[in-house]
Amino acid sequence: MISPFIEYTEVIKTLRINGRTFRTRFKAPKIASVVKAGQFVMLSIGEALDPLLPRAFSVCDVKDESIELLYVAVGKGTSRIAQMRGGEKARLVGPLGNGFPIVGKLEVVWIVVGGSGAAVLPILTQSIKKAGASYRIFYGARTGGELIGFEDIVFEAATDDGSAGFSGNVIELTKKELKQTRPDRIFVCGPMPMLRAAQREFSDVKETYISVETPMACGIGLCQGCAVKRSDTDDYFLACKDGPVFRSDQIVLEE
């Protein structure tokens, strides 16, 4: 395993995608050279004490010597990050966590994402293509307007209000498709209620992997804050070190 880096770096640019969804690109030559799909970085803004803790983001895309993060600006941290302009100082620690498993040639992978979980699509589809495997993407959002478009990425949409694609949530859509055909693996990325539903509904696809999001102070195994219940013992995994990607049957996602 490659040791993570601390990169004292700066923003290249921030783009507003739609509503409160933003993409921010950072110079990060070291991280960009080794990051894998599903891994994350911890981001701090300059030397600011507020917000105090760094924020965890899964890496969305890698280009040349930079990485891009995609996020919805909802809290204090993400709202501040969305205001970051080119040249502004930042500190990145990464790449962190295990990432999605490497897929075999000719495997069929279904990628099921919801909300800002879609951030993983560019880097994940690239890595699946590179492995010589194929994929289908199921992407859920509340409305069609909240779906984010990515260059060269085709997805099957599900919206809560029925304004685009399947009317209903993305788990229902995937479940319907599972009746027709079965993939070798399912990769899931999205908000906690969606992850719980995926665990329940895709339980007969053993190779279902979910990327969990938990409160995290450090992201590097120091604080032990990001506990995720193990299914085999009364113990916990750490999302930052053992995850954030787990095979669905290995963890219990508590309410």
Add this chain to the structure above:
Amino acid sequence: MIGNSVNLAVQIGDIKLKNPVMTSSGTAGYGSELADYIDVGALGAVVTKSLTLKPKAGNAPPRISEVNGGMLNSIGLANIGIEKFINEKLSTLVKLGATVVVNVAAKRIEDYVSLVELLDSQEGVQGIELNLSCPNVSEGGIEFGSDLKILRKIVNRVRKICKKALIIKLTPNVSRISEFALAAEDEGADAVTIANTYVGMAINIYTRKPKIHNVTGGLSGPAIKPLTLSKVFEARNAIRIPIVASGGIMNWADAVEYILAGATAVQLGTVLFTKPDSPLDVINGIKEYCLGTGIGSVSELIGKVEADIAFSPHVKK
């Protein structure tokens, strides 16, 4: 005279620290986690997370929550247990050149004794820090640390079998920490760590649920620095043994403040989460401060705040 070298070494019991900067228990894992980012051998000491006799799974999540100026945690002493630490982690730390202080926690006095017995024979361990102050476990922890009689008994019993430097980590959740520091000194402790976290709480107003599963957690971060600073100053005026200060240090200037208030060494905690390489900046900053102000040895600064305690309604000699 402003020279170009500074002696950063300080002494805690029998341990000679190459500089006064340590990690705070529970914020640097077992030390090796930090080694991905910095040379842990460059630190004054690495303090491990609390070890217990048996492994502990820790508390249910959510275990942490950020608040203004700090964070709450309730990890619940999750750890691999003393045996696994000695067999699997200690040698790594020694190989990395770290000065190792092992923090231990227990529910019973006998268990503190057993833990210290196990560690006292380990060559790679330089010091032992007793956690008598964890706010997040139902037995032991803070309960022991806020009862003078029990604290005396534990320190007394452990001191009898402990040949290594013995540091007692105190809780700030008492009205006069100096009484507890004095009790630890009386019973033979080599130093006290002031202090652990403050009991705190945060509520999600939409779900009406606490943001921490165990309802309350320990508050750390820059918000607590003035609180703990006054406690270090209070204790400095009551005891002679060294004080290790721990509470909201974010940079070298905070560390110097603590040293002036009476600390011999400092521990970095929450700042490691935001900036794992911060100890190097703090060490370097202290050195530059000494160089710039004509101080030849950092130990000359200990307790050198020019405060007239006659003005203080709280601190007594």
